[in-house]
Amino acid sequence: MNAQSILYGNETIQYEVCYTPHRRTNIAVHVHPNGSIQVDAPDGRSLTEIRNAVRKRARWIQKHVAEANRQREHLLPREYVSGESLFYLGRRHQLKVVASETGQSVKLLRGVIRVETQSPSKDAVKKLVKAWYRSRANVIFERRLEAICNSVVWLNSPPAWKLLAMKKQWGSCSPKGVIQLNPHLVKAPRECIDYVIRHEICHIKHHDHSPQFYRQLTQLMPDWKPIKGKLDGMAEMLLNE
Numbered sequence: 609m610n611a612q613s614i615l616y617g618n619e620t621i622q623y624e625v626c627y628t629p630h631r632r633t634n635i636a637v638h639v640h641p642n643g644s645i646q647v648d649a650p651d652g653r654s655l656t657e658i659r660n661a662v663r664k665r666a667r668w669i670q671k672h673v674a675e676a677n678r679q680r681e682h683l684l685p686r687e688y689v690s691g692e693s694l695f696y697l698g699r700r701h702q703l704k705v706v707a708s709e710t711g712q713s714v715k716l717l718r719g720v721i722r723v724e725t726q727s728p729s730k731d732a733v734k735k736l737v738k739a740w741y742r743s744r745a746n747v748i749f750e751r752r753l754e755a756i757c758n759s760v761v762w763l764n765s766p767p768a769w770k771l772l773a774m775k776k777q778w779g780s781c782s783p784k785g786v787i788q789l790n791p792h793l794v795k796a797p798r799e800c801i802d803y804v805i806r807h808e809i810c811h812i813k814h815h816d817h818s819p820q821f822y823r824q825l826t827q828l829m830p831d832w833k834p835i836k837g838k839l840d841g842m843a844e845m846l847l848n849e
């Protein structure tokens with residue numbers, strides 16, 4: 609990553625330039641939910657060209673940064689009541705809590721996460737939602753691990769893995785090569801899930817963040833940098849319980 613800035617009016621706009629071999633034509637500007645600005649550019653574009661692209665979109669950027677900051681002020685602990693939004697695979701879904709006589713369940717239907725419970729207290733709903741995330745994470749991570757491992761020539765079989773809730777990390781890899789994935793990651797877009805899985809798979813071979821590790825990662829996922837940037841920009845929101 610490469611930190612740059614321009615002056616626009618009285619304000620400094622700071623942004624990170626992310627070169628990506630896969631992007632062929634356009635320079636794309638993203639404002640992340642944490643208010644940070646990421647500019648994806650094809651390899652070979654000069655910083656001046658990128659600066660001009662940022663300047664052209666400066667007003668749009670300011671508007672979106674202001675909006676992200678406004679949203680973050682509302683980033684309070686959740687109440688787990690109807691109308692709140694919950695992330696799942698990178699999208700916001702509305703929570704709907706329904707008091708039920710018969711039993712409890714969590715279902716995702718047409719963009720709504722519907723929780724039925726006999727006691728719709730905050731703690732009870734939170735517990736059910738958490739368990740639902742874990743069960744979705746189990747299914748989706750298993751599927752993605754298998755698909756990704758099939759395309760890694762130096763792996764004979766998918767590695768052992770388990771869920772582990774972590775405060776600041778999306779994944780880890782033990783010295784024995786067991787991968788641990790944070791269940792909160794299931795709230796992130798699919799490409800971000802794939803990025804974390806590929807990152808941890810590379811740790812099976814390289815247990816550090818050495819240049820060899822990054823070479824391996826880039827081989828498995830040439831455009832991992834902007835995807836990591838996206839995930840970093842969403843982290844605060846996704847980890848908010």
Ligand SMILES: [Zn+2]
Binds near residue numbers: 811817
């Ligand atoms: Zn790592």
